[in-house]
Amino acid sequence: MKPFLPTPLLSPLAGIALNNLRRVVAPRVFPVRSFTAFAPSAPRIYAFAKYTSKKKQPNMTTMATTLKGEPLDKAALESLLRRRMFYTPSFEIYGGVAGLYDYGPPGCALQANIIDIWRKHFILEEDMLEVDCTVLTPHDVLKTSGHVDKFADWMCKDPKNGEILRADHFVEDVLEARLKGDKEARGQKVEEKEEDPKRKKKKSKGHEALKLDDAVVKEYEEVLAQIDNYNGEQLGELIKKYDLRNPATGEQPSPPVAFNLMFQTSIGPSSNLRGYLRPETAQGQFLNFAKLLEFNTGQMPFASASIGKSYRNEISPRAGLLRVREFLMAEIEHFVDPEGHKKHHRFHEVEHIELELLDRHTQLSGQTKTKRVSIGQAVRDGTVDNETLGYFLARIHLFLKKIGIDQNKIRFRQHMANEMAHYACDCWDAELLTSSGWVECVGCADRSAYDLSVHAKKTGAPLIVRQRLDEPKVIEEWEIELERKKFGPFFKKDGRAVEAAIMATTQGERGKLAKELEENGKVVINVPGVGDGKVEVSKDLLAIKWQKRVENIREYTPNVIEPSFGIGRILYSLIEHNYWTRASEGGDEARGVLSFPPAVAPTKVLIVPLSSNKDFTPTVRKLSQKLRSAGISSRVDDSSASIGKRYSRNDELGTPFGVTVDFQTIKDGTVTLRERDSTRQVRAEEDEIINAIRALVEGTKTWQDIESELPLFEGQDVDLTLR
Amino acid sequence: MKPFLPTPLLSPLAGIALNNLRRVVAPRVFPVRSFTAFAPSAPRIYAFAKYTSKKKQPNMTTMATTLKGEPLDKAALESLLRRRMFYTPSFEIYGGVAGLYDYGPPGCALQANIIDIWRKHFILEEDMLEVDCTVLTPHDVLKTSGHVDKFADWMCKDPKNGEILRADHFVEDVLEARLKGDKEARGQKVEEKEEDPKRKKKKSKGHEALKLDDAVVKEYEEVLAQIDNYNGEQLGELIKKYDLRNPATGEQPSPPVAFNLMFQTSIGPSSNLRGYLRPETAQGQFLNFAKLLEFNTGQMPFASASIGKSYRNEISPRAGLLRVREFLMAEIEHFVDPEGHKKHHRFHEVEHIELELLDRHTQLSGQTKTKRVSIGQAVRDGTVDNETLGYFLARIHLFLKKIGIDQNKIRFRQHMANEMAHYACDCWDAELLTSSGWVECVGCADRSAYDLSVHAKKTGAPLIVRQRLDEPKVIEEWEIELERKKFGPFFKKDGRAVEAAIMATTQGERGKLAKELEENGKVVINVPGVGDGKVEVSKDLLAIKWQKRVENIREYTPNVIEPSFGIGRILYSLIEHNYWTRASEGGDEARGVLSFPPAVAPTKVLIVPLSSNKDFTPTVRKLSQKLRSAGISSRVDDSSASIGKRYSRNDELGTPFGVTVDFQTIKDGTVTLRERDSTRQVRAEEDEIINAIRALVEGTKTWQDIESELPLFEGQDVDLTLR
Structure with a gap:
């Protein structure tokens, strides 16, 4: 009936299950990291993982919720993001270009803070070797990696x-x-x-x-x-x-x-050197493997990492920041010995962490229900293939939690067999729930030895690890010795064919031949094309001996576990997860709030003088200066709007703290500190407030701690001025 | 004799002076920021500033010195940089591509630290609006800016x-x-x-x-x-x-x-949309001007800033990091009202700062001697055009000082008339002295209103500031009123020509005509092509009145002061400025040291267990963990090399501090802290040492402070183990 369809990879029953799944589970958005399903055996046109996946999520509008669990008014959020310049279409005054966005000041600061936390959480914490490789990449490199032939859409x-x-x-x-x-x-x-x-x-x-x-x-x-x-x-x-x-x-x-999907260009004046903008940062890391290993004094395992722009010339990008042509990635390549079950020496630190897992078996049975299990359990029962992969899944989870991703909107979805490249033994995506459904924001794949192998083969560079064996390895096996002086003259023109046939024998055959040689003084070898196909070789031409050999060095190509982060997608999801309106508190519906954690918030403090009275100026200036010295970003709003309105405007930017300078300040040097989410305030001396802010931003104290330490301020609820 | 030569811009005498200059002053390396000399009136082929300047520095080898003033052995430094993977040619296993370099772990950390300090020093300190715009840029934008036609070499x-x-x-x-x-x-x-x-x-x-x-x-x-x-x-x-x-x-x-020099590509699947990789980050900032102004609640002046990669397809790049095809820039666009002498409200904070200035008059007289003057004096005497430009020169100087640039190897060189675009009223480069001569690392130019004007003209977007005037502006002038009902029928087909001639009159002419009209009841107007060229117009067709008009809004296109930083060049110069060898102290000649300031050093602390004894492991692990929590990067070297050798290896990476864990540590919890440059050590309890390191890295204390606070440790001079 459909003779041109490919052989189904799943049973008819599984097909139906998948069919149900298609309409309820997977994201309609393309993965950031889609390389995981790209394999040499893949169809010529590269269909990477869910790159071609357009499985949809029904009723997304009703599913998307605010931080407070109310339905998300996406139009209101988008209006806020545009109005406050989180991001904006690039070249808009020239009509714009699809799939290209500029980050305005709050988006840019948010991105910088996410990257800063990422760098501390992964690179500093794990002593990873950060590299910064070029975007411009010559043709040969991407030909070898397979991108030139296969990184395409129809x-x-x-x-x-x-x-x-x-x-x-x-x-x-x-x-x-x-x-x-x-x-x-x-x-x-x-x-x-x-x-x-x-x-x-x-x-x-x-x-x-x-x-x-x-x-x-x-x-x-x-x-x-x-x-x-x-x-x-x-x-x-x-x-x-x-x-x-x-x-x-x-x-x-x-x-x-x-x-x-790669952007092509020419490098140098002669136009002979074809080049591309890299579609991922990974290749630069692989090409530097030998130098990185040396930098790491030859020690394995180790990881390299890179933060940088990558480029994909999407055919028709839509969906805002979720699908763009130029995007920031943060990628880790963790190099590990394929022997020894890919254990991880810090796995014990994370094994208790519980994740929402959606494994491939559940998906194949048409279900979408996640299981909440500890990563230790998941590795023990084989749901997650190995400790290193499990370790990174837990670390990814902790990172997402740290920056403020809603814990109820994360899941880890395992790739199914037909999504995954043949070399991958396991692959999981961290998916975040947004108004566009579940969006793949982090991929975590085992790329095996594929990349290092193909580049080593192409260039001859030794992209391998030479491991000195603690105990030399003793190898015993049958070895052939030919009496060359006699062998050649004896067989003349048939010599090479006979020799090849002898050398091609297996260890098992050699065992038998050795016995035969000992017993009969000769052996009979099958040599097609020589005489009747059977050749006698006597023991004066040939010896077969049980030999012992000692190896001190083991050479191997490491496998690669690759956590790969799409920063733009994470940033957008983070915004949605932290958005809510004061409507739920009976306030003005239009009063949007972005409840970013202090560490990630674009600006930490809003400084608000009560009025434009010049007496406040020195205090405001001194306060700004002190916050700056403490490395805390602040902005002053000395406009004529009411304090409540000024705070409200700033809630939209996600600024967690507000400091009011009023007439009391001039008398006794105290200021009020307001917390964005609760709108509650404390009052204390300027330096105490600055220390409190520093502790809050660094995460060493919570707002509850501050409320218990400093006197509450209720005399003048600035928010009442708006209500 | 040379009829094809361009008209000399300088007098013959000046030409000779310049000729001397050519061989003694200017860098042979091309400027990072060369756009300053690009003007619409420039020759069709864009020769930007010193882009084509190849003026050379004689005896560079003898001039280049180490931090200690000894002659620089550049081969030894380059060997160190290669060996320790500061940077490396990209795609080296594929034979490499000229002008493309990857940063290895120390280079990458150095770059990240420079950027971090830059962001705090400029963006945070000045409340600048950071944006992150795309590298991909459509043809039309760069056509308007002039790059498509003029950004070229021959x-x-x-x-x-x-x-x-x-x-x-x-x-x-x-x-x-x-x-x-x-x-x-x-x-x-x-x-x-x-x-x-x-x-x-x-x-x-x-x-x-x-x-x-x-x-x-x-x-x-x-x-x-x-x-x-x-x-x-x-x-x-x-x-x-x-x-x-x-x-x-x-x-x-x-x-x-x-x-x-721009890399070209196609955006989208139809290949219709020609695009380029941006040659500078500035254009993205200009295009977003209206949104940025709104974000800044309409207040002027303000600055935007951007950190990102730019691309120039150099014809034949050489000179390592000093001239590359893909490079990181940090650019500020400070938008300022062209009226009011470009005052800066924080100029008083920097006016005492002294800079080494090489002004254009000195250069034109064939001299290269810099003058050390305060920036306040330089602005007062007109050497530097205005306060805003002066403010940024001082701020650039402070930034370079902060990251560890040698104060004796900075100068600010003013562009000469023939280097500078006609719209620039002043332009200064911060040049750093390296083994390749004086290298332009930061440009600071006044781009005037050029960019905003051309984009506004092309797109119709209002890239202007509308300023509500404090006092409405009263304008009084002669205005023409035509009695249209009679005027048309009277002049018939000549009506338009006569009207145009009347409207084209100047204020001065109108004053005379008004008098004539009052006295004679008519005026005579010159209208070429109508009758004998003179036309009588009577007072029933025309009135000329002295009218008063009130304007409340002033519209203007801001001028742009642009400090533009080439991060790769700064990074390379920083390395040269901080390099020396222990040779000067009688030690081993090969013992290179990179004396980066703690804030900028790639890694802050080396942790050295005395031996591979397992008893040290828990302490080492705890120490690493504590440093990480404090946000301080550290590395452990538990190799079997002597402590002296391990410290020596790390001096090459510029790690400022070393902590030794020995048997005493296990007894009493004390560790030693070694300072890289002096190799002196103190000993104290672990937490005291961590606090000391934190203070040193944050710059709140110097090593002298630490030596005065904590007991010196001399029992076991680890460096002696090497000598």
């Missing part, structure tokens, strides 16, 4: 309006529209998804309430279940078979062609 | 071996070789320069001891003095006129053609 073109469509997205969109029309015709409830309005509008054109045959529905669902497995030709055949047409024009698009 | 090709030469470098090299040959033939001493060995070898081929006519010598010197002023055609004519040949082949290269 695209097709509308013959009428020239619109370029990503083939798999197109097939999926049209089939889903038909299924939706069928449901409507049957009077069933249709799930609504939150997505790009332009896209929605376009799709609605192609969506009519038209009942389909039951068999057709089943066929469409089966196609959608394995949409990730089709290559370009197969997608083209699906388009023809089902007569899929672009809703915008009513035309069938052209057959899909490969579109490599 | 290159020519050797017809025999295909070698590509930068035309100005080629002309300069060959003429200099001839002058050198002439000097040798005259038996004069020839100055030796330190440079790329490949280049040197190539040049020596073309260099024969051949005496030239005095007139020829003079002519060559005049050409070299103005080498920056030639365009491609002129360089081509010089090549023909003097029959300049590539020493490698003996051939005359092809006529120069323009080579744009």
